[in-house]
Amino acid sequence: MLSLSHSFALVARSVSKTYTPLLHYSSRFQSTAATRVVVRSTSQGTFTNDVIVRNKHNLLADEPTDVGGQDVGPNPYDLLLSSLGACTNMTIMMYARRKKMPLSGVTTSLSHSKIYREDCETCANDGPVKTGAKIDKITRVIELQGQLSKLDRDRLLQIAGKCPVSETLRRQNDIVDSLSAQM
Template sequence: MSDSDKKKIVHFHLGEENYKTVMTAGKHELIADEPEHVGGKDEGPDPYDYLLMSLGSCTVITLKMYADRKEWPVEDIYVEMRHHKAHAEDCEDCDDPKARIDKIEKDLIVKGDLSEEQLNRLLEISKKCPVHKTMLNDVEIISTVEKK
């Protein structure tokens, strides 16, 4: 089985501290939590922060790899992201929760002596990072439950 055929396993554990979640990916451990105003202790980013971090980190890595291959003079890459929910423009019943769509705003800031054409190309490449593509595809989530 090739490395690309292996299933990636990430573990999550919600302990006794209300919403604080310990997440483990291989040898890496992260904490997620909710802000205090919703009952958490704000001991880590919330799940939507991690969603944005996943997309943002994939974006900058993809851009860096592309710029390196092209030998473009990219000195630094920043991405700023925001997430919010907005009403669909053509909603029939705007009070229906399904009428709200998730919006992610992604601003790229690239430091380096690049032409307008190169910057526009980087913008296009940013939309081709694997996480960006995954988020735009139909995703099937298969859930199971067991009792311990």
């Protein structure tokens, strides 16, 4: 999950300069080894949240103004796309360095939308689909910089799909919810 924390650090640069992160959090908001990210609502707005990563990196998450937020930070889907983009770039750069490919940089552009399952051209046929069911579609466009052969470029595109965040998003996941003990 190292790539996730790095992507939060990259996203943090875009947070409004007027935001001063809270430097001291009560121990109940401190993350532990098992809890790498803590997200806490703020009094700054209906949707504004402090995001604390490994007790080291702070940023704000928010919604755009057109849905009632203050737009002082990326929204949850922006953060998700940032994680995927950062992981993609890091994975490609690591592989290229290991294989001594002349890759000088990577830029990944991402977008998210909801589409009807029956309109998905790249989805596996998993059996009957409920009419009107929607799925999430993430589009990722990767720009490779450097004097790369077609073979290198094709291989790096394959490697992009193997980044850990990509693999996590493609798998069926288990999200376990619980309430903390009241204090």
